[in-house]
Amino acid sequence: MKILVAVDGSSYTKRMLAYLAAHDEWLGGAHQYTVLHAVPAVPPRAAAVLDKDLLKSYYADEGEKVLKTVRSFFGKQGIQADYINKVGPAADVIAASADKGKFDLLMLGSHGHSSIANLVMGSVATKVMANCSTPVLLIR
16 A cells, blocks of 8 residues: 655654554555655745745755654654655645555554534645545544
């Protein structure tokens, strides 16, 4: 199974990784993993005055802060994964990547807000599910 694992470095990502570790059916050589992190874009007015190399470096550093922990987790499990760091709104980046990459499954942690809270605040998980044709496994 080709699995996309979306991470943001929050406690919800850590819960998702704990879930993976506790369920042998999700870990192992039978699956191909790609780990994705979406870094929010610097506002266009600020980005326009910044050096392009500096901006690229900023995005890489921000992504690595999150992916470093996940690399360590997969390494301890003896699992190889591909790691991708993209820039943009998380829900849009995740949904587009899942569809474009033709993944069999998308895994992501969820804050577990109620439906009413999602209406008021919005939710990355809700937006991903609305815009993605890939099956989604939400882990609370």
